[in-house]
Amino acid sequence: MIKNNIKEQALSVAATSYLKEAFAVAYLDGTIAYLNRQMRHLANLKNENLADIDLFSLLDHFKTEVFNEPRLALRKILQTGETYENELFFEATGKTFKIQITLVEVASNDALHETGLSTKPACFLVVINDITAIKENEKLRSDMVNLMSHEIRTPLTSIQGFAEILMLDDTISAENKEYISTIFNESQRLSRMLNTFLSIARLEQSDKQEFQKIPVKLDNVVSEVVQEMQEKAKRKRIRLVEKADANLPLVAADKGLVAKAISHLIDNAIKYSPERTSVIISTVLEPEYVRVTVEDRGYGIPKEEQEKIWQKFYRIAREGHDKEEESTGLGLALVKEIVERHGGLVDVESEVGFGSKFSIRLPRL
CATH class of the missing domain: 1.20.58 (Methane Monooxygenase Hydroxylase; Chain G, domain 1)
Structure with a gap:
């Protein structure tokens, strides 16, 4: 009865999260409770009875150089409760699988009686995805x-x-x-x-962990970028105006990447602004973020195109404008990628003929 309850709850977890992947449910003693069709196919167990195999013999079908001791992996999972994940490459077939082994906690009255908790580790869920x-x-x-x-x-x-x-x-x-x-x-x-x-x-x-994130004062980064862009702005008789809240908190950021994102926004503002106008760069504090906004008096962006401009190679068609003003369709895509890799947000407010406000938000420390 208890094992049936464990099996049903584990299958419910698997069916909810891993409907298309190969998965197996095994009790803590290694007995296989369930193998779906995809797992039977990957392990080449098409006709075997569940009673004839256990978790260890199943995992032996996926042994590789990085996963050569399945028993050690299972023991560590039991000791720490942490999910095991790895990528397994099979040179003979050229296939790469991602394996994930999780301890499933199942609600039961027995658990409440034994541990004082409503759940306890009850089975292994093994998921293998062909990547x-x-x-x-x-x-x-x-x-x-x-x-x-x-x-x-x-x-x-x-x-x-x-x-x-x-x-x-x-x-x-x-x-x-x-x-x-x-x-x-x-x-x-x-x-x-x-x-x-x-x-x-x-x-x-790249992986997020590859970023060189350090505590950064975003208003200082803005000031450095503005200084670098002054010469370009002067050639077009555009004034760059900085505004910043006092005592802004730090953000965790890769300074070089964030500077590149801000530089792209200011460069666009200069490029599309009429001569003898101002571009305003504001750094302000919000409840969860520090926001940088670049405001121009340029052409503006039609409402129906404001979501599309963040896509790679998307360019707004503007007739009669200088070739120098043509966009590559990549700058804003890069800004979005940088900001989102930092857990931040991008947005734009714009009205045709009245200019645009581009904002990036980075989580405050």
Whole structure:
């Protein structure tokens, strides 16, 4: 009766969370209570009776170099109560599986009587997911990033360099220099697009734990970025105005990445603002976040496009505007990726013809 109760509650947990994965339920003594069809297939146990196998013989089918002692893994789970997770690569088949073994606590009157608690560890839940396709896609993306980083960036740098040299050659006609200038400017634009794309790709590949997070004063980061952007703003006769609340708390952030996100927002504001206007950069305290807002008096963004602008390669069609104002469609995607990797939020308020307010929020310490 007790075992049936344990089995039913464990199957309820498995069915709720792991409907499509291979999973097995086993009692603490190693007896198999249930194997679903996917688990039988992965372990090649199509015709075996449950009475003929136990948890240890089941896990032996998935032994690899990193999972060569299943009994030790089970013992550690019992001792700590922590879930065991690992990726298992099988060289013979080229398959990669993700294994997860969890202790399931089951509510019972016996547990309440024995421990004073309403639950107690009652069985193991083993879940195995075939992630071969995911790993192959990750490798493909990594290969593409390496290709773009080296095989495309190198000739692009040469094109820029030679175009710059040719523009300084006084023997070349003014008409041809105009063509060369176009080559130089377009190669620079492509280089910026490539760098931003690679930044996004590397962020997507990285783990949050790879970030160099330190306590940071966000208003100081804003000041540093504004200082760097002053020359660009002056060329367009735009005034950068800083506003900040007093005694702002710290945030945990990778300073370089956050500076890059703020820089993209200020750069966009300068690019799309009319001459002789101001761009206001505010750093303010909210209940759970420190918010940085960049406000411009530019073209504004139609309401129906405000959600789409954070997508990679999405660009708002604007007729009659300078080519220099064309977006790569990647800058805001990078901002969003950086901020969300920090557990933050992005948003935009905008009205066509009246400008935009772009905000990023990072959790306060």
